[in-house]
Amino acid sequence: MALDRLKSVAHHVTGTGPLPHPFDPLTNAEIETAVQIVRGEHGQVHYNAITLKEPAKKEMLKWLENPARPRPTRIADVVLVAPGGKVIEGWVDLKTGKITKWISLDGVQPLITMEDLQIVEHIVRKDPKVIEQCVISGIPAEDMHKVYCDPWTIGYDHRFGNNVRLQQALMYYRPHVDDSQYSFPLDFCPIFDAGKQEIIHIDIPEIRRPVSKAKPNNYHVDSIEKEGGYRTDIKPINITQPEGVSFKVEGRVLDWQNWKVHVGFNYKEGIVLNNITFNDKGTVRPVFYRLSLAEMVVPYGNPEHPHQRKHAFDLGEYGGGYMTNSLSLGCDCKGAIHYMDAAFVNRAGDSTTIKNAICIHEEDAGILFKHTDFRDESVIVTRGRKLIISQIFTAANYEYCIYWVFHQDGTVQLEIKLTGILNTYAMNPGEDTKGWGTEVYPGVNAHNHQHLFCLRIDPNIDGSNNTVVQVDATPGEGEVGSKENPFGNAFYAKRTPYRTVKEATSDYNGATSRTWDMCNMNKLNPHSHKPVSYKLVSREVPGLLPKEGSLVWKRAGFARHAVHVTKYDDEQLYPAGRHVPQTSGEPSRGIPEWIENGDASIDNTDVVLWHTFGITHFPAPEDFPVMPAEPMTLLLRPRNFFAKNPVLDVPPSYCSTPSQIASKSKVLNAADKISQLVVSSGDAECCKK
Template identity: 40%
Template structure:
């Protein structure tokens, strides 16, 4: 890798005016065009050059905070990754939009990994394999031909093959497609994989093992005959807000109830939430500076010669934000919806927009708080609601939805929803331990979905620390004579080496992010607690290639000191990265994380042993984590939520407010039951 420095490296100190974007605002279509024109002019780009990535290079957090306090406007920068398809030259550039100059150029030599995979490269592989007679012979041995299959190009990983060092590689499977509307995932042409040198357009290795029969039964879930008669008993659900939603939107800035935040989008990370803060009385209190999917790993557990390399990094290798769905009212989103478009650069460097890429709406969420008191006859209940910000992306066969939930009481949740189609294989034999038979002769290999979220915390300010809190049994003895006592332990994570931690459901392990300089009225540190879901981390052997490339997936939590250059859990160049990058490098200095500006890296997600019910299309599976205020407020912060006013909505129960004995029965009166 070589680094060339260009021009000015300082920061512009121009004053902001009405036309100046917020320092954290996404690149606009006009700015993307400016970046393209600048690079074409300065670098005389060849026609074969493609824009693998264009995104905002965010200023240092302290620069942004200083600007918000009245300081100078940070320099506006863009990061650009260029790939020349003619010779594989890969360049990572930093561009100043403020000054119209190239600030830095990094030329990759391949030893540190490759730039993200292009859609154009996906489209090339069919033509490349078609030029090799061995491919045709292997297909013929399985009773099919190149004209009857689709080629599925996949990231290559890193396995020390000499011919792949510094070479841009993809690996390819074939799936038979019996007619233009046939979903090919039902017909894997198994025992066959091609390793492709994309730049030199050739197969470097053809793995041709046992020619399994191609499963014949179709999996066309959109076929009315397969679907069967419609379920006619379901009645419509209508969600209305007669007075409109409760939030206000100004560009990418959102205010809702006691929350304020900024919505962003990046072609690598997808949806980004920035500057989440709570309005507490007259004070605006920060909670999270930036939250996004840092990386997403899908490791497969089938060790066959054609499949052992199946480990996909959907953000770093594929830039899954590019495949964001355009959401549809009544289908993807229900109720009073506000949409945000997602704008990014295509592979020619031109701006492109996915309309309705991000959805935001409110949802009723049942009871917020309630008590019927036996002494005072006080009988009060309030209804909860949450704000939902979401997007969906389709990466090949799988569809992923990411949902952020903000609650009135300060709780933050993030949920991943997984659906789509299984990545299939032939089912080798009854009792095969690495896959489940989901249809005749069709296998669903064991795999995991491991999401890593980068949570740049800012709980009441920059001086944060993490305490690991476990439930503790107390043995029978003096002071606990009857054995009913239990308590908790609290352990401060001091440095980055301490902060590689596993969740533990047996002790209810949670991580408290506390401010080391602020306290509540009881003298306790203000804080938030991260509640993980204690599911398995990476199940591959610790000495495996994937464990080296994805250390972030081997623990549920890492904590590092903030550095704006440390953005991605698996490193900047994930495709064919040999390992030891990302969090492995970030933590090498073992910096202090006690009372510092810190970042949490949280990994979670399901381990999937497929079932027949997952075929031919998978019902949504769910995975999530929760952040709850802990001592952040002095008392219950939602005492001021008003009682619900009834609107006489259609109920088939007897009476206007059946089941709520304390309600007056007047459909226009205030009612605390929420009916």
């Protein structure tokens, strides 16, 4: 049955008929098939997630090497809540229609879905104890429809443990339905029991802070019109590709400027990039087996109870895929755009689709390289191009814009923009924030916080056996006048190969401009005789500011260090554990478990590098009522990977040689003829060639 259905949907879904690529996310049809199989054996349940169980790497590498081999089986990884609240993890083999794993878990809470979140506000509004607190806060009982909440997982609260599924409701008020609630935070925090579907407790601070009487602080059209309207002096910039784009898409495999990359997507990590290769003059060289943002945590720094519970794991607790935006042409995305959709399951077991979940487009990247010979003015100017694979997800108040940027020169860049709205808390007029936050608007305290991301890098630098090397810019031995450093000017790149898991547990060092090379020690660059490598260049690497032993320190073990390296394991995908909500951190899940044996070898083997980076955010009024995007970036750069600059064959815009200049012969001039000079006429500016 399942088989028949699968065959029939395969054709429907892929159009031209081929089976899904083994890395492809489950299609809607596959999700529905999985549900059908589960339903057949176990009846009605609440689905939390159905996603691709990615093929075992060993098997997958064999298939990638020879796609004529049997294709790895499609397996649906299912998380569901059975009647009575039991959490089940299962695998459904979509080929055989068999359930091959069915495990019931105790003391574990799967992530909170949008459906889980949506319900809380309705229950909060009707709860008599909440209404009582609203009245105390200065909101009439009849105005409960003006009360809102952002439900967060509770994080962990020792009073309630993790057998009961809980959310904490961060409370707000809207004088008018269109007012931004973040200007009107309430001071108490109801706790919602998803099993009972009721409020089981309210955390009430000792000092009460009635709802602010300040006027609303909005960003929608009406409010801007009332404050003087929009600026009218921004002239359009049009970006077009009349001859089409420079990338090809086959299924979900992108082919662009020597790069090939499979674009996956799942409910937790969002975009997953697989099997990234670079065609180096005819040789297809593996670079990364898999890249993804695997986790993040946003600890808040206000020491007052219950703010220590505010440390959202946006990926592990809510899902960077589940929260992703449906992107819009000409708004989120500009130029010539290719979209990909995302398929999920809902609680009832229907497949759902987020249209335009992933945006793929090219951008001009300015000067790729240039050189002028000062003697004779012979010159080459070559412009660059980049390919951007992006998504935006909304985590309650915050927006995270994720840009995976491929450059022609072999660089992979991860750029993240933070926008959206600050999480806010109530404060009384004249109250001292004590340095734990900033009054960004009257009555609005935006607490200090960090955004710490964990990038999972599964390197495949000319093969699976790789070694991570710490690189520190270091002065030479010996002071001025010494034999080895007579002039004192010597410096070098100090290389520390990580042989064991313990050695690899390392922090950033700004003083040495520390970087990390992922090397294949078995292959040397033909010129430099150094191992081929990719270098992680990351400069926004704050340490975890909460102290050792704090709740977030225990739960977000990955964030204790900038870099961890582990030996590859198919089951190790999530650095804070697979089911993050309500973990106590005792023991710490994820990376701390995997690095328990510090002596385990990570030398010249299949390794994974986990990199924690991000920013510490001390809010300011310019971040409110909505934040201008704050950018953050890191690079993965080929070093000693190529025998020479790999972009010499990108057509230059202009190239002349000394002999051409001397003989006044024709030079290459491929300048873009669309660019124009601005011509000023009075106070209007226009353009002209």
